[in-house]
Amino acid sequence: xxxxxxxxxxxxxxxxxxxxxxxxxxxxxxxxxxxxxxxxxxxxxxxxxxxxxxxxxxxxxxxxxxxxxxxxxxxxxxxxxxxxxxxxxxxxxxxxxxxxxxxxxxxxxxxxxxxxxxxxxxxxxxxxxxxxxxxxxxxxxxxxxxxxxxxxxxxxxxxxxxxxxxxxxxxxxxxxxxxxxxxxxxxxxxxxxxxxxxxxxxxxxxxxxxxxxxxxxxxxxxxxxxxxxxxxxxxxxxxxxxxxxxxxxxxxxxxxxxxxxxxxxxxxxxxxxxxxxxxxxxxxxxxxxxxxxxxxxxxxxxxxxxxxxxxxxxxxxxxxxxxxxxxxxxxxxxxxxxxxxxxxxxxxxxxxxxxxxxxxxxxxxxxxxxxxxxxxxxxxxxxxxxxxxxxxxxxxxxxxxxxxxxxxxxxxxxxxxxxxxxxxxxxxxxxxxxxxxxxxxxxxxxxxxxxxxxxxxxxxxxxxxxxxxxxxxxxxxxxxxxxxxxxxxxxxxxxxxxxxxxxxxxxxxxxxxxxxxxxxxxxxxxxxxxxxxxxxxxxxxxxxx
Amino acid sequence: xxxxxxxxxxxxxxxxxxxxxxxxxxxxxxxxxxxxxxxxxxxxxxxxxxxxxxxxxxxxxxxxxxxxxxxxxxxxxxxxxxxxxxxxxxxxxxxxxxxxxxxxxxxxxxxxxxxxxxxxxxxxxxxxxxxxxxxxxxxxxxxxxxxxxxxxxxxxxxxxxxxxxxxxxxxxxxxxxxxxxxxxxxxxxxxxxxxxxxxxxxxxxxxxxxxxxxxxxxxxxxxxxxxxxxxxxxxxxxxxxxxxxxxxxxxxxxxxxxxxxxxxxxxxxxxxxxxxxxxxxxxxxxxxxxxxx
Ligand code: HEM
Ligand SMILES: [Cu+2]
Numbered sequence: 116x117x118x119x120x121x122x123x124x125x126x127x128x129x130x131x132x133x134x135x136x137x138x139x140x141x142x143x144x145x146x147x148x149x150x151x152x153x154x155x156x157x158x159x160x161x162x163x164x165x166x167x168x169x170x171x172x173x174x175x176x177x178x179x180x181x182x183x184x185x186x187x188x189x190x191x192x193x194x195x196x197x198x199x200x201x202x203x204x205x206x207x208x209x210x211x212x213x214x215x216x217x218x219x220x221x222x223x224x225x226x227x228x229x230x231x232x233x234x235x236x237x238x239x240x241x242x243x244x245x246x247x248x249x250x251x252x253x254x255x256x257x258x259x260x261x262x263x264x265x266x267x268x269x270x271x272x273x274x275x276x277x278x279x280x281x282x283x284x285x286x287x288x289x290x291x292x293x294x295x296x297x298x299x300x301x302x303x304x305x306x307x308x309x310x311x312x313x314x315x316x317x318x319x320x321x322x323x324x325x326x327x328x329x330x331x332x333x334x335x336x337x338x339x340x341x342x343x344x345x346x347x348x349x350x351x352x353x354x355x356x357x358x359x360x361x362x363x364x365x366x367x368x369x370x371x372x373x374x375x376x377x378x379x380x381x382x383x384x385x386x387x388x389x390x391x392x393x394x395x396x397x398x399x400x401x402x403x404x405x406x407x408x409x410x411x412x413x414x415x416x417x418x419x420x421x422x423x424x425x426x427x428x429x430x431x432x433x434x435x436x437x438x439x440x441x442x443x444x445x446x447x448x449x450x451x452x453x454x455x456x457x458x459x460x461x462x463x464x465x466x467x468x469x470x471x472x473x474x475x476x477x478x479x480x481x482x483x484x485x486x487x488x489x490x491x492x493x494x495x496x497x498x499x500x501x502x503x504x505x506x507x508x509x510x511x512x513x514x515x516x517x518x519x520x521x522x523x524x525x526x527x528x529x530x531x532x533x534x535x536x537x538x539x540x541x542x543x544x545x546x547x548x549x550x551x552x553x554x555x556x557x558x559x560x561x562x563x564x565x566x567x568x569x570x571x572x573x574x575x576x577x578x579x580x581x582x583x584x585x586x587x588x589x590x591x592x593x594x595x596x597x598x599x600x601x602x603x604x605x606x607x608x609x610x611x612x613x614x615x616x617x618x619x620x621x622x623x624x625x626x627x628x629x630x631x632x633x634x635x636x637x638x639x640x641x642x643x644x645x646x647x648x649x650x651x652x653x654x655x656x657x658x659x660x
Numbered sequence: 661x662x663x664x665x666x667x668x669x670x671x672x673x674x675x676x677x678x679x680x681x682x683x684x685x686x687x688x689x690x691x692x693x694x695x696x697x698x699x700x701x702x703x704x705x706x707x708x709x710x711x712x713x714x715x716x717x718x719x720x721x722x723x724x725x726x727x728x729x730x731x732x733x734x735x736x737x738x739x740x741x742x743x744x745x746x747x748x749x750x751x752x753x754x755x756x757x758x759x760x761x762x763x764x765x766x767x768x769x770x771x772x773x774x775x776x777x778x779x780x781x782x783x784x785x786x787x788x789x790x791x792x793x794x795x796x797x798x799x800x801x802x803x804x805x806x807x808x809x810x811x812x813x814x815x816x817x818x819x820x821x822x823x824x825x826x827x828x829x830x831x832x833x834x835x836x837x838x839x840x841x842x843x844x845x846x847x848x849x850x851x852x853x854x855x856x857x858x859x860x861x862x863x864x865x866x867x868x869x870x871x872x873x874x875x876x877x878x879x880x881x882x883x884x885x886x887x888x889x890x891x892x893x894x895x896x897x898x899x900x901x902x903x904x905x906x907x908x909x910x911x912x913x914x915x916x917x918x919x920x921x922x923x924x925x926x927x928x929x930x931x932x933x934x935x936x937x938x939x940x941x942x943x944x945x946x947x948x949x950x951x952x953x
Contacts, residue, residue: 227668231740231743240680244682298746332746336753340757358786
């Protein structure tokens with residue numbers, strides 16, 4: 116697949132070599148075509164969004180601390196849940212993964228940069244504008260969107276505030292950015308991979324992102340279609356989601372979840388990749404079942420397009436439809452289970468040590484599995500009739516997204532940060548932070564299972580008295596978890612500014628992979644020459660060379 | 661910032677992306693405010709559009725001059741091809757959303773509204789008079805919608821348009837052969853023919869829209885059939901317009917002597933795009949105009 120670089124264009128080249136470092140000044144960040152610059156921009160953007168979305172979550176938990184309406188109006192509460200979800204999904208988790216892909220894929224495949232560097236810059240620089248447009252809706256007349264992150268019609272069409280049209284265009288821009296980012300990753304993996312690296316030599320993070328990129332280019336345009344139909348239904352008199360004209364509000368849900376379910380895998384496949392990089396390093400064993408991991412990822416990706424209506428079991432679909440979507444959904448847990456077992460087996464009888472990234476990875480495996488199991492419960496129609504739209508669903512997706520996706524990002528940042536900046540973080544503080552976050556996150560989300568089973572509906576600012584205790588506990592956990600991010604920010608900034616310098620190229624002694632053959636801190640330009648096949652094989656973290 | 665003389669090419673930094681983002685934000689933000697009666701919004705949208713167009717030409721101009729300056733290598737060309745190919749795939753998925761909406765309305769929501777399956781009460785309680793029909797000329801609640809008196813007939817203009825687009829695909833391929841075989845005149849004629857066919861297609865399409873709106877009362881507000889009809893054909897027409905503009909740019913580059921048999925990514929990309937637009941049209945012709953029963 117990769118063009119052999121030796122045969123490349125000795126002929127056409129008339130360009131002098133000006134192999135310089137970063138441009139001085141702030142404009143560096145605006146104009147940059149460097150994959151690491153762009154990746155860092157993504158990471159900082161994602162972190163700021165995480166804090167903004169987190170602040171909204173604090174408002175939600177504050178209001179839910181006690182029964183009764185105390186601090187905010189119900190309408191504002193609904194804006195908070197809506198914006199929190201949208202910002203976390205589109206502003207924090209997805210950009211953070213794209214950022215990690217940008218920083219890590221070129222070094223992992225022995226390439227120089229991303230394949231389409233200018234487009235890469237554009238993918239990032241759309242985000243601040245889209246994010247600002249999304250946030251600006253909160254300050255408009257009639258308030259921001261308050262229909263939930265899933266923006267079901269007719270709440271988002273007939274009954275929505277004017278600001279919804281800004282929301283729609285923000286989604287268009289975010290989608291455009293994601294599609295370009297995904298195209299770039301596909302082109303990079305296919306075309307800039309060192310010629311000595313076969314597909315089945317690729318590290319799992321590269322594999323999972325490669326597959327995720329296909330999910331993105333197949334799913335995001337469908338979302339663009341959905342918001343476009345919303346736009347014309349709202350402003351130009353079409354009736355896609357209006358039964359009086361022959362359309363159907365439930366059709367909105369079908370289109371949305373045709374995007375939405377692949378979207379949740381877009382947010383978890385790269386996480387699988389990160390964890391599959393970290394665990395072999397600290398278990399000091401090659402990854403167990405590498406090829407089954409690749410095939411499992413691919414099957415999850417394919418299946419993710421045929422299970423969407425498990426979000427809609429209660430919309431009055433025919434029983435045959437419920438049966439099909441139930442079985443298809445449960446089928447996904449097979450490849451997901453394969454992954455969990457492979458991680459556990461990799462650790463089995465390994466010489467384990469528990470550095471910070473490993474702690475996060477292990478926490479991921481345990482806590483993500485809890486989320487997967489509650490997902491299984493939700494996938495069973497008779498059970499979902501009870502659980503749907505309760506806090507049980509909220510517990511489920513926060514286990515997979517916070518202790519799954521977000522934890523993997525934190526794990527990845529701790530794993531690669533010393534390589535990026537050349538300094539080690541304060542391990543003592545990081546340990547405190549780990550336990551603080553892991554305990555508080557469970558205090559926050561675990562009681563939500565009980566609340567949901569007891570019937571507490573989601574997306575409400577008030578609740579009946581029997582839910583009071585668990586809500587109080589969850590809120591306390593929530594505030595603690597929220598605070599832990601201040602500590603995380605401190606640890607990262609402190610590491611970059613004053614951390615103890617790391618000299619070894621291989622920051623973690625048993626880490627394998629081409630990225631660890633580059634000097635620390637990582638040079639501005641990644642591989643300027645192709646690494647040879649022997650090196651690639653030697654650095655493979657999944658075969659015992 | 662190229663990294664290694666004989667291996668990789670990484671382009672210099674550029675202001676175009678940020679210009680594009682600003683233009684896009686003005687265009688979409690302005691448009692959204694104009695939807696709610698802001699005159700300033702319309703102005704902003706126009707300004708944004710101008711910035712976006714400026715950006716596209718500036719950015720592409722830079723790429724063209726780098727390419728003609730010999731800075732690119734085969735690897736860059738391959739990245740461009742992969743990028744364009746998967747971009748087209750994403751466009752296919754965008755159209756798929758609208759096709760999906762049409763099939764859903766036709767196969768599910770309309771029969772259900774008329775009581776099919778276990779939906780007897782839906783029909784009885786909501787619009788008891790309604791009976792399923794496709795293309796939907798009589799909506800469940802006709803009062804609030806533009807009820808068309810007739811539909812666009814497949815074997816009139818749409819059939820002619822199908823011919824035009826199929827021919828344009830052929831003339832474009834003919835031009836492509838000419839490019840491979842260094843037959844400059846044939847190349848230019850082929851391009852001119854393709855562009856002309858595209859423009860005639862658009863003319864017919866505009867005429868058909870005027871006819872539908874003016875004579876048939878078939879509008880975007882004609883229930884879900886009108887919605888899918890105009891959004892599908894509208895987005896298609898928009899893509900044909902873009903394609904035609906791109907073909908014109910390619911023609912101008914050909915006249916300036918760009919492109920060699922080995923090296924003509926831009927030509928290929930636009931050709932792929934044109935064929936994609938062509939294929940979408942076939943889907944439209946078959947499912948929107950022809951097999952409607
Ligand atoms: C073992 C695999 C999984 C299964 C069987 C599963 C199943 C389900 C089901 C049936 C629902 C709908 C519940 C309802 O609304 O009644 C649901 C909701 C959800 N799941 Fe999962 N899930 C799985 C994994 C994941 C993963 C990996 C993620 C994301 C990383 C995820 C994110 C979500 C989200 C965000 C929702 C809620 C959407 C909403 O209504 O707001 N799930 N899941
Ligand atoms: Cu799902």
